Amino acid sequence: MEDFERQLQEALRRKYAPPYLESRILAVAAAESAAPRTSLFGGMRLRWAAALGAVVLTFGGIAWERDRQQTIAREQADRAAGHAAKERLQLALKITSVKLQQIHRDVVDNND
16 A cells, blocks of 8 residues: 555656746747648638528528418418308308297297
Protein backbone atom coordinates (compact mmCIF):
# COMPACT_ATOMS: atom_id res chain seq x y z
CA MET A 1 0.00 0.00 0.00
CA GLU A 2 2.92 2.34 0.65
CA ASP A 3 3.99 2.06 -2.98
CA PHE A 4 0.50 3.08 -4.11
CA GLU A 5 0.45 6.08 -1.77
CA ARG A 6 3.92 7.14 -2.91
CA GLN A 7 2.83 6.96 -6.56
CA LEU A 8 -0.32 8.93 -5.74
CA GLN A 9 1.65 11.65 -3.95
CA GLU A 10 4.07 11.86 -6.85
CA ALA A 11 1.25 12.13 -9.36
CA LEU A 12 -0.45 14.86 -7.35
CA ARG A 13 2.76 16.80 -6.64
CA ARG A 14 2.84 20.25 -8.22
CA LYS A 15 4.91 20.39 -11.40
CA TYR A 16 5.94 23.65 -12.91
CA ALA A 17 5.70 24.22 -16.66
CA PRO A 18 8.97 24.48 -18.56
CA PRO A 19 10.04 28.04 -19.41
CA TYR A 20 9.66 27.55 -23.21
CA LEU A 21 5.99 26.47 -22.98
CA GLU A 22 4.54 29.99 -22.98
CA SER A 23 6.47 31.04 -26.08
CA ARG A 24 5.43 27.84 -27.93
CA ILE A 25 1.76 28.38 -27.13
CA LEU A 26 1.88 32.01 -28.23
CA ALA A 27 3.66 31.03 -31.47
CA VAL A 28 1.02 28.42 -32.32
CA ALA A 29 -1.81 30.87 -31.55
CA ALA A 30 -0.20 33.53 -33.76
CA ALA A 31 0.25 31.05 -36.62
CA GLU A 32 -3.38 29.95 -36.41
CA SER A 33 -4.71 33.52 -36.41
CA ALA A 34 -2.52 34.46 -39.38
CA ALA A 35 -3.54 31.44 -41.50
CA PRO A 36 -6.63 31.91 -43.68
CA ARG A 37 -9.64 30.01 -42.45
CA THR A 38 -11.03 27.40 -44.76
CA SER A 39 -14.06 25.86 -43.17
CA LEU A 40 -17.03 24.06 -44.62
CA PHE A 41 -19.35 27.01 -44.08
CA GLY A 42 -16.85 29.80 -44.61
CA GLY A 43 -17.70 32.96 -46.52
CA MET A 44 -20.03 32.43 -49.46
CA ARG A 45 -21.01 28.91 -48.45
CA LEU A 46 -22.55 30.21 -45.26
CA ARG A 47 -24.50 32.83 -47.19
CA TRP A 48 -25.78 30.26 -49.68
CA ALA A 49 -26.73 27.92 -46.84
CA ALA A 50 -28.61 30.73 -45.09
CA ALA A 51 -30.37 31.70 -48.33
CA LEU A 52 -31.33 28.10 -49.00
CA GLY A 53 -32.66 27.77 -45.47
CA ALA A 54 -34.74 30.92 -45.93
CA VAL A 55 -36.17 29.60 -49.20
CA VAL A 56 -37.04 26.24 -47.62
CA LEU A 57 -38.73 27.97 -44.68
CA THR A 58 -40.66 30.28 -47.02
CA PHE A 59 -41.98 27.47 -49.20
CA GLY A 60 -42.71 25.37 -46.13
CA GLY A 61 -44.71 28.25 -44.67
CA ILE A 62 -46.61 28.72 -47.91
CA ALA A 63 -47.46 25.01 -48.08
CA TRP A 64 -48.55 25.00 -44.45
CA GLU A 65 -50.78 28.05 -44.96
CA ARG A 66 -52.36 26.52 -48.10
CA ASP A 67 -53.05 23.30 -46.21
CA ARG A 68 -54.56 25.27 -43.33
CA GLN A 69 -56.83 27.20 -45.72
CA GLN A 70 -57.95 23.96 -47.39
CA THR A 71 -58.72 22.45 -43.99
CA ILE A 72 -60.80 25.50 -43.06
CA ALA A 73 -62.68 25.33 -46.36
CA ARG A 74 -63.37 21.61 -45.84
CA GLU A 75 -64.63 22.24 -42.32
CA GLN A 76 -66.92 25.03 -43.56
CA ALA A 77 -68.28 22.78 -46.33
CA ASP A 78 -68.87 19.96 -43.83
CA ARG A 79 -70.62 22.37 -41.48
CA ALA A 80 -72.84 23.67 -44.30
CA ALA A 81 -73.67 20.11 -45.39
CA GLY A 82 -74.53 19.21 -41.79
CA HIS A 83 -76.77 22.26 -41.47
CA ALA A 84 -78.56 21.37 -44.74
CA ALA A 85 -79.06 17.79 -43.54
CA LYS A 86 -80.48 19.09 -40.26
CA GLU A 87 -82.92 21.33 -42.15
CA ARG A 88 -84.05 18.39 -44.34
CA LEU A 89 -84.50 16.18 -41.27
CA GLN A 90 -86.54 18.84 -39.50
CA LEU A 91 -88.76 19.22 -42.58
CA ALA A 92 -89.21 15.44 -42.85
CA LEU A 93 -90.15 15.23 -39.17
CA LYS A 94 -92.60 18.11 -39.56
CA ILE A 95 -94.26 16.41 -42.57
CA THR A 96 -94.36 13.10 -40.69
CA SER A 97 -95.94 14.80 -37.68
CA VAL A 98 -98.61 16.46 -39.84
CA LYS A 99 -99.41 13.16 -41.60
CA LEU A 100 -99.61 11.26 -38.29
CA GLN A 101 -101.94 13.90 -36.88
CA GLN A 102 -104.19 13.56 -39.98
CA ILE A 103 -104.20 9.77 -39.67
CA HIS A 104 -104.96 10.05 -35.96
CA ARG A 105 -107.91 12.38 -36.67
CA ASP A 106 -109.20 10.04 -39.39
CA VAL A 107 -109.02 7.06 -37.02
CA VAL A 108 -110.71 8.95 -34.22
CA ASP A 109 -113.45 10.28 -36.62
CA ASN A 110 -114.13 6.76 -38.00
CA ASN A 111 -114.48 5.26 -34.53
CA ASP A 112 -117.13 7.78 -33.52
